Amino acid sequence: MQGSITITFPDHSTRTFTSGVTGAEIARSISKSLAKSAIVVEVDGELWDLDRPITHDARVRLIRAEDAEALPVIRHDCAHVMAEAVQELFPGTQVTIGPAIENGFYYDFYRNEPFSTEDLARIEARMAEIVKADKRFTREVVSREEARRKFESMGERFKLELLDAIPEDEPVTLYHQDGWFDLCRGPHGPSTGRIGAFKLMKVAGAYWRGDARNPQLQRIYGTAFPTKQQLDAYLHQLEEAERRDHRRLGREMDLFHVQEEAAGSVFWHPHGWTLWRAVENYVRRRLQRAGYVEVKTPQLVDRVLWERSGHWEKFRENMFALEAEDRHLALKPMNCPGHVQIFNQHLHSYRDLPLRMAEFGSCHRNEPSGALHGIMRVRAFTQDDAHIFCTPDQITEESVAFCDLLMSVYKDFGFTDVRVKFSDRPPVRAGADEIWDKAEAALWEAVKAAGLECTLNPGEGAFYGPKLEFVLRDAIGRDWQCGTLQVDFVLPERLDANYIGPDGAKHRPVMLHRAILGSLERFIGILIEHYAGRLPMWLAPVQAVVATITNDADAYALEVTQRLMAAGIRAEADTRADKIGYKVREHSLRKVPLLLAVGAREQAERKVSLRRLGSTEQTVLALDEAVALCQRESVPPDA
Template structure:
């Protein structure tokens, strides 16, 4: 209520400073509030302190928030100069109560509730300015959105602002400017990513680990095309239920083809390429498959919301008797994967039938009950996300918390009873009759892009040694140390470690600083003492230093860090 009330005070202050401003909406959100405006000029950061000061004046007046009920005609008269409010009014059903909230000379169309008086807003701060299409539609006017936050006490506000500073420092887009991991050129279009050599090293390392773990878990790897005929997507239900987020079709030989938004229909067609027996099941097929979804330009955000992304996708085809064991194993597998990457705090959600769905209520209930039984049998705690399921079935979502306590939606385990029916999938049972298999969709890490963005922010770019694109930097102090330093570099590279060699004519402090900026986990400083003793001086990015380390000691420590997937080298 306090944050919603602060949004009203924000609008009141903006109108006082910009007479004639057109008001959009101003809700409270999890971390604060915002309000959208159409203004006579573009706002600049220097405007925020002025607006804050005006808000402070309003708050000090201790104005009561007064609820009023109005007829449609009265409301239309009140907001005659506010076209966006009139549009909201027009969408309200006939006969529905129209409520307004007034504080002082400011009135807004609002359901409320609010705090009693403006003075109840104790500690607030305006944070940023952004563009926002009216009602999220990029064909509608672009409004200016002011974000703010409010807390019951100044202490809580200050703590939150410190957290925001840390969030900004860890923003993957900001870290990318320092580490040069990926690029998003305008020429290729929004939401499409090019990965550079460093990110390529990290991605290759993760993919090698991913493939090995999947083979060990009984999966086989498939590769599927990037496009398919429209009939494929008609059968799957995507054109009927998902078309708004699919790219436009391309005409090939007089037929419409679509770039794939999902991999599942291709895996199903491979299943159908031959008759399957109950003895073949379960079949666990996975793919690092790149898919394309038309996200609105206004929601694209670095690596976190893109249009082309690679899913660590898999589909499991099994008998009804096998389904619970298979889902339980996927949950175990997902825990293992996330723990490997250093995440141990997560929350499970059961996502149920959405408004737009295929299949009967009975089918949905039966499938959701299976997911519940699996989690209950393992003693797992979970929350229910009402209406959060995919259009073809309920799912289990695993949300992980990062180093700053933020929750990220990543792993998805979806029970699908619809696609096997639509594609008329069968297997021959022990009774010699044809039966319909059950199907599970799952993505453990989600999309590579979102996962990589999460990793960057979780580790603030200081990737664990086993993942870092440069595990060891060799830093000779002067030219007379080059030969010995180059031998160390070559021997470590031959041993399989990812290396860099800094032979620039710079001081050793400048070389160390560059490696620290690159967040290299292990730096080897080579000087006279190391040359004479046939050792190395190890400097970690944490600032810790170890002298007189022999080559065998170093290799053992590096191998341990890679094998045990440690964040830093332990010497």
């Protein structure tokens, strides 16, 4: 006779079931709708198949298709369906690994002939048939010997390697969908019919185990969602992302370029540098008003300082190092040790604190070449970095003030949907646990005081302290992590920073590491994509172009341009002999907000014909009125 077990649900209610009950049976006992929508079951924090027996008292949560935790499972199910379709259509193809990833899934295949676009269409069609057949996913625990016999008989040599890599204390599990099966830890949904909507995206090359010395594989990427509406929304987002790609817009707007001879660095063109300075100057003004002092620290620093700060041990693989005159030097990957050096040049009283020290600091990090992406992921970048040296009892007040400043800056740049993550101690870190306890408690207190809603991001703190990560959602729903706030008790200790307290004794300051934009390069890339190049007028590199309709008005166009420039407008004159329609198209492509057309009539009447970007309507204004309008609309939001 089977015993009883107690199942505890998320609302803390409990029910008694017979030992060996499955998640599917628990779902049916609650409601028919839950039985239909459940994909997997969470047992004591681990995802299980719905038909796997539960034989002990457990905390249980049923995961439905609409829950976030179901999405990787649905995508993993879809990967298995794709692998079955590929092996049916292309006999002799070997399968390797097929995980769910952030935006979908992939499977790596070993095959002599390359997959074509037409092949993807055939695979997708066969997958649809497998999904329609609603094949049940079943889990089988087998011995290593049995698994080896199966895969040897099938000629699946890559699976044999994966089998050998499974730790001895782990079970060997196969997942079946009718006659097809694969070596897999799972979990999987109930059946192929529960997958929802999917699409294959592309084929790419890969190496077995990511090593170029190993056989080359073909990787097929796909994506899947619980509903067709969600899939369609994602595909539309991809189309929008391609249309907004900062690399394409950067070329069209003549802002910047990158090239192989300086991989990971940006060549800023005049218009791009104008945009850069508009962003930098705005942030500088906000910092000055918030009581920050600005500094500049060296790029190249002796290894000795990086060893003292802990960066050489914890961050060495990301640093560029070189030797000169028997000294080991490194380009700075971050600015904090340099700021401590400035702080240490004076003996500070507690009355001097908080000291808010800012720098537009040029940093270098050795990012893998394959990770570089336009100006979004680079090796040479500038941070809007700052460090607040304060007493422990000033942490909350300074953190709240920073969060208020950050949210105001984001709003001015057009971002109002901001998520906050709390990243606690990472596995590799400096400082004792009691120091981390104190730092995390201080940051949580600041979160409460600031009234922020936070989600926990476990283990993702900096090596010297916990941090808040501020994530912006852009116009097409993508998330970008930009700002950070970190509480650091470690670095002041390692670099011997002190202040004199009210008791006349030396005390360690707390360092609040903070950035709003993060990398200016990356933030500018985000801005370009958020606005699809149509930047607000205060940020636009060229705010107005004065274009001639006929060359008889060249002198007047130059006069209008000079008037605009004298009023602080970034204006250019276009007196080429081209037709006005061509000029309108060209400057629209460059995303110039305002076009002022002038011809013989406008010259005679001292007027301009004003056209806004994206509009076919023209407004005739007196010159003084046009200059005043441009001036009003180009004012930065902090002015």
